[in-house]
Amino acid sequence: MAEVWNLPNLEAMRPSGYEWLLQILHACGEEQRAMTLMTLWRIWHAHNEMTHHKPCPSIEGSRRFLVSYLNSLMIVKQFPDSDIAKGKMVINQGQGFRRVTNRSETRKLERPHWAPPTEGTAKLNVDGAFTMDGRAGIGMVLRNCHGEVLYAACQQVHHCSDALEAELMAIEMGVQQALQWTQLAFTVESDCLEAVNLIKRASPNISAYAFRIRMVREFLRERDSPLVKINREANNASHELAKLARTQGRNEAYEEGATIARGEEEQLDVKLDMELDMKLDKTSHGRAREERKACAREEEAAQAGATSGPTGRHAGRPGPRPGPTGPHAG
Structure with a gap:
């Protein structure tokens, strides 16, 4: 199907995480998304036929079926008011699923996007x-x-x-x-x-x-x-x-x-x-890193205080003499 349709790269069609298929479809355009879904649908159909011991559809037959099916959908989308039975419509592949309009009515279709608010709001x-x-x-x-x-x-x-x-x-x-x-x-x-x-x-x-x-x-x-x-x-x-x-x-x-x-x-x-x-x-990573640094600083300060002894104005002065001990204390 990749020979006649613009399908995503096969390397991308591999399970790569949570909702991987939805991520691939989200990145596709409207026409490419439809082609991808129809291809997956046909693969499922062939697998279902083989599961029930029926002959598998040929590759060429599936290709012609999908191309014809998609063309029919495009005709309906591009010419919604025409009589499809007469078959006088010509598919515009560049138009995709958008309706074909007269030249006088043709305007560039813009994709909706975020618009900034008015000044001061x-x-x-x-x-x-x-x-x-x-x-x-x-x-x-x-x-x-x-x-x-x-x-x-x-x-x-x-x-x-x-x-x-x-x-x-x-x-x-x-x-x-x-x-x-x-x-x-x-x-x-x-x-x-x-x-x-x-x-x-x-x-x-x-x-x-x-x-x-x-x-x-x-x-x-x-x-x-x-x-x-x-x-x-x-x-x-x-x-x-x-x-x-x-x-x-x-x-x-x-x-x-x-x-x-x-x-x-x-x-x-x-x-x-x-x-x-x-x-x-x-x-999130920065907050965790700062927390680890703060814990390390606290541990270093505690170790330094335990090994250096008293500091400040009274550092180096002898402490009070211990009182008498034993049975005659006091």
């Missing part, structure tokens, strides 16, 4: 990550209009009921921290539509999340902070922090982030993700 991005075993992680990033990180943190949650609760916890704790770390007015952004709607809904909430929702509303009212739903692609930094807390159990805080030029907003999240990871590693 800040922006808080939050996200939550959840697994079915009840573990979760939350991430938050507070930035000013220049892209400077005022505060960022990730925290593991050991007991969480579902993904919605993780998102609500991320919003609550993020807003609470933002109120402490900046005096600026700030906007709150989350990629969870359900959580945003629950908080913004005017009617009283009587669900299991009622108390948490009420706390979020009170925090937001302190600065009149608007809560906005954004695309996942514009929330990468907090998403990576939440995933870091969920998968590695990290509980870290990061202050005073890097400055990124306004013209580089499309790369801001990627650079911030890398820098946050390096800073968090340095912070």
Whole structure:
């Protein structure tokens, strides 16, 4: 399939750690991700046929089937309003799964990215990550209009009921921290539509999340902070922090982030993700190193005090004579 499709390098398709396949798919583009999943699906089908003592499909037959299948999907995506039965559509391989438009309507499709807030304000991005075993992680990033990180943190949650609760916890704790770390007015952004709607809904909430929702509303009212739903692609930094807390159990805080030029907003999240990871590693390793040095200094001081004897103004003076001992003492 690699002869006709743009598949990831076979060397990368090896188990290399936790969620290795998801990491590979995340790094792929939309078309490459679809090709990879369809190839894996066909491999599973061939394995299933052999398991049930049926003839294995030929390699050439599988190749033609997958190519035809993907082309059919692309036609549906590129020409949703056309009659597929007539077969008059020409697939544009460069267009991928995007809809083909008229030249007069064609515009460059831009990938959503993080946008800086207005001058003199800040922006808080939050996200939550959840697994079915009840573990979760939350991430938050507070930035000013220049892209400077005022505060960022990730925290593991050991007991969480579902993904919605993780998102609500991320919003609550993020807003609470933002109120402490900046005096600026700030906007709150989350990629969870359900959580945003629950908080913004005017009617009283009587669900299991009622108390948490009420706390979020009170925090937001302190600065009149608007809560906005954004695309996942514009929330990468907090998403990576939440995933870091969920998968590695990290509980870290990061202050005073890097400055990124306004013209580089499309790369801001990627650079911030890398820098946050390096800073968090340095912070945890540096703290452990300082603790070891402090313990070593205390041990050296204790040993020096035990061997050198008394020091200072009274050093060298003879001590009081011992009194008489024995049966005639006193």
